[in-house]
Amino acid sequence: MILGIDTSVGTAVAVVEADGVVLAEASSANPLGHAEVIGDLLRAALGAARADAPVGHAGAGTPGAPAQITAVAAGMGPGPFTGLRVGIAAARTFALGRGVPVVPVVSHDAAALGILLDQALLGETEAGRFAIVTDARRREFAYTVYEGMDDDGLPIRVTEPALTPRDAIDTVLAGFGAERRDTTAVSAAMVALVAARALAAGREVGPRDALYLRSPDVTLPAGPKKVGV
Amino acid sequence: MSAAEPLVLGIETSCDETGIGIVRGRTLLSNTIASSMDEHARYGGVVPEVAARAHLEALQPTIETALAEAQVSLAEIDAVAVTSGPGLAGALMVGVGAAKALAVALDKPLYAVNHLVGHIAADLLDAEAEPLEYPTIALLVSGGHTSLLLVRDLTSDVELLGETVDDAAGEAFDKIARILGLPYPGGPEIDRAAASGSDGLGGTRAGDPNAIRFPRGLSRASDLAEHRYDFSFSGLKTAVARWVEQQDAAGQPVSTADVAASFREAVVDVLVTKALAACADYGVPRLLLGGGVIANRRLREVALERAEAAGVTVRIPPLSLCTDNGAMIAALASELIMAGRTPSTMAFGADSTLPITDIQVAGEVG
Ligand SMILES: [Zn+2]
Numbered sequence: 346m347i348l349g350i351d352t353s354v355g356t357a358v359a360v361v362e363a364d365g366v367v368l369a370e371a372s373s374a375n376p377l378g379h380a381e382v383i384g385d386l387l388r389a390a391l392g393a394a395r396a397d398a399p400v401g402h403a404g405a406g407t408p409g410a411p412a413q414i415t416a417v418a419a420g421m422g423p424g425p426f427t428g429l430r431v432g433i434a435a436a437r438t439f440a441l442g443r444g445v446p447v448v449p450v451v452s453h454d455a456a457a458l459g460i461l462l463d464q465a466l467l468g469e470t471e472a473g474r475f476a477i478v479t480d481a482r483r484r485e486f487a488y489t490v491y492e493g494m495d496d497d498g499l500p501i502r503v504t505e506p507a508l509t510p511r512d513a514i515d516t517v518l519a520g521f522g523a524e525r526r527d528t529t530a531v532s533a534a535m536v537a538l539v540a541a542r543a544l545a546a547g548r549e550v551g552p553r554d555a556l557y558l559r560s561p562d563v564t565l566p567a568g569p570k571k572v573g574v
Numbered sequence: 575m576s577a578a579e580p581l582v583l584g585i586e587t588s589c590d591e592t593g594i595g596i597v598r599g600r601t602l603l604s605n606t607i608a609s610s611m612d613e614h615a616r617y618g619g620v621v622p623e624v625a626a627r628a629h630l631e632a633l634q635p636t637i638e639t640a641l642a643e644a645q646v647s648l649a650e651i652d653a654v655a656v657t658s659g660p661g662l663a664g665a666l667m668v669g670v671g672a673a674k675a676l677a678v679a680l681d682k683p684l685y686a687v688n689h690l691v692g693h694i695a696a697d698l699l700d701a702e703a704e705p706l707e708y709p710t711i712a713l714l715v716s717g718g719h720t721s722l723l724l725v726r727d728l729t730s731d732v733e734l735l736g737e738t739v740d741d742a743a744g745e746a747f748d749k750i751a752r753i754l755g756l757p758y759p760g761g762p763e764i765d766r767a768a769a770s771g772s773d774g775l776g777g778t779r780a781g782d783p784n785a786i787r788f789p790r791g792l793s794r795a796s797d798l799a800e801h802r803y804d805f806s807f808s809g810l811k812t813a814v815a816r817w818v819e820q821q822d823a824a825g826q827p828v829s830t831a832d833v834a835a836s837f838r839e840a841v842v843d844v845l846v847t848k849a850l851a852a853c854a855d856y857g858v859p860r861l862l863l864g865g866g867v868i869a870n871r872r873l874r875e876v877a878l879e880r881a882e883a884a885g886v887t888v889r890i891p892p893l894s895l896c897t898d899n900g901a902m903i904a905a906l907a908s909e910l911i912m913a914g915r916t917p918s919t920m921a922f923g924a925d926s927t928l929p930i931t932d933i934q935v936a937g938e939v940g
Binding site: 350352380381383385387391426427428431432433436439440442443555557 | 623626627629630634637663667668669670671672674675676678679681684920921922923924
C-alpha cells in the first residue's frame with residue numbers, strides 16, 4: 346500500500362494499492378490550515394484503508410494500517426511554500442517512522458494523470474496538449490504543459506513547472522499550443538498512483554527538493570550609500 | 575508507555591534551529607541541533623522563509639542523528655513531542671506536520687507544547703543540579719523572545735509577568751552589531767568588541783561600560799506603573815544609532831569597544847533589574863535564566879553578582895540547553911506524561927503567539 350500526501354493546494358491524503366486500487370481518501374479543500382488537519386486526515390485515511398479494504402487485500406480487517414504502508418508518495422509542488430512544506434515534512438517523517446522510502450511526485454503530474462485517466466475512462470479523444478495551472482499567489486500562476494501518457498502510464502511533461510504573471514498565462518500557453526486546465530485541488534490518490542507507476546517502472550519522476558520556483562523572498566540589507574561617483 | 579520514565583522524542587522548529595532531542599524521564603539521551611544561522615548571516619537577522627526551508631531539509635537527518643546518538647530506535651519511542659508555538663509560523667508548521675505524521679506512523683501519543691515553558695524544562699535535564707524548586711522567577715532571553723515568568727509549577731501553572739514590547743534582546747544585539755559594522759549574530763560580536771574593540775584612534779582596548787549612558791527601556795517611574803516587568807529595546811537601538819551618527823558628524827572618534835560595552839551594559843542592567851524586582855515583589859528568592867542570550871558572559875556575571883546581593887539563588891541550565899533545542903521540548907512532554915496528562919488531540923496547529931498559560935496545546939482534560 347502506498348500512502349499519498351499532497352499539500353500543494355488543499356490538504357489531501359490517500360491510501361492506494363500498488364496496482365492502483367484506491368483504498369481510502371481524506372482531504373480538506375481549505376488552502377490554509379494544512380498543519381492543523383494533516384494528522385486527522387492521515388488517521389482517517391489509514392483507518393478507512395484498514396476497514397474498507399476489499400476482502401483478501403492486505404489491509405482488510407487487520408489492525409495497524411501504518412505498518413502496511415510500503416512507500417510514501419509526496420507531492421513536491423509547485424504550491425504556496427508554507428502549506429507545501431507541511432505535506433513534504435509529514436511524508437518524510439512518516440516514511441522514516443515506518444522505514445519505507447519517500448517517492449517524490451510533481452503535484453502537477455498527479456493532476457495531469459487525473460485528467461488523462463478521466464479521458465480514457467470516458468472514451469474521449471485525447472485532448473492533445475494541455476496545461477495544469479495552479480495559483481502561486483503574488484499575482485502569479487504555476488503551470489506545467491503535458492501531452493499524452495508514456496508507456497509506463499505516466500503523463501508526459503512538455504515543460505517543467507514554471508511561474509508566469511497571471512495576466513500573461515494565456516499568451517504563454519498559446520505559445521505552447523496548450524489548453525488551459527485550471528486546477529484547484531490535487532488528488533493524493535493520483536499522487537500515490539504516479540508514485541506506484543514510477544516505482545513499477547523503476548523511474549524517478551519527482552524532484553528531491555520542494556518545487557518552490559522562487560528564491561526566498563528577501564532583500565539584502567543595502568550597503569552604505571556612496572556619495573558622488 | 576512507561577509513565578515512570580517515558581522515552582520521548584522532541585521536535586523544535588520555532589526559529590532557526592532544527593532541534594531534535596531524546597530524553598528518558600529526566601535523563602538527556604540526545605540533544606541534536608542543525609542550525610541555519612549561517613544562511614541568515616548575510617541578511618543580518620533570521621529570515622523566516624530561509625529558516626522554514628532549512629527545517630524541511632534538516633528534519634530527517636537530524637532525527638536520524640539524534641536516534642543514533644541516543645542509541646534507540648523509533649519503535650522504542652513512547653511519545654512524540656513538538657513545539658506548537660510561540661515562534662515563526664512557517665517554521666513551526668514544518669515541525670507540527672512532521673511530528674503529527676511521525677506519531678501516526680508509530681501509533682504513539684503526541685504532546686504539543688509551549689516553547690517558552692520548554693526553556694524552563696531544559697533545567698530538569700541538568701543531572702548535576704539540585705531539583706528545581708517552586709515557585710521560581712524565570713527570565714528567558716533570546717533572539718526571539720524576552721520574557722519574565724513566574725513559575726509555580728512547570729506542568730500546570732506558569733504566569734507571564736512581562737515581555738518585550740518591541741525587539742527581543744537578542745535582536746537588539748544583532749541590530750547594534752550591524753550599526754557597528756560587526757557580523758551576525760551580534761551577541762558574541764558585541765562581547766568580543768566590548769572585551770577588545772576599536773578605541774576609535776587606531777588601537778584596541780577593553781570597552782568602558784560606563785562610557786556612554788544609554789537609556790534603560792521602560793525603566794522610568796512613569797513607565798514602571800504599567801510596564802513594571804516589560805522590556806523595550808527599540809529606543810536603545812535608536813539611541814545607539816544616533817550617538818554613533820552624531821560622533822561621526824562631529825568628526826569625533828567612535829570607540830566600538832565603548833559603544834559595545836555601554837550598549838551591553840544597558841541591556842544587561844534592565845534585564846537583571848527587572849528580574850530581581852520580580853523576585854522581590856513576589857517574595858521568590860529563586861531566579862532561573864534561559865534562552866540563547868544567557869550565553870552572554872556579562873549577563874551571567876551581573877545576574878550572579880546582583881542576585882547574590884539580593885539573596886536570590888540563580889540557576890542556569892547548561893548553555894547547550896539554553897539555546898533553542900528539541901531536548902527541552904521532550905523534557906517538558908516527559909514531565910507532562912509523568913504528571914499523568916493525556917496526549918494532545920491532533921487538531922492543533924502552529925500558533926506564533928501561543929500564550930504562556932498554554933503549557934500543553936490541545937490536551938484533553940482528564
Ligand atoms: Zn527560544
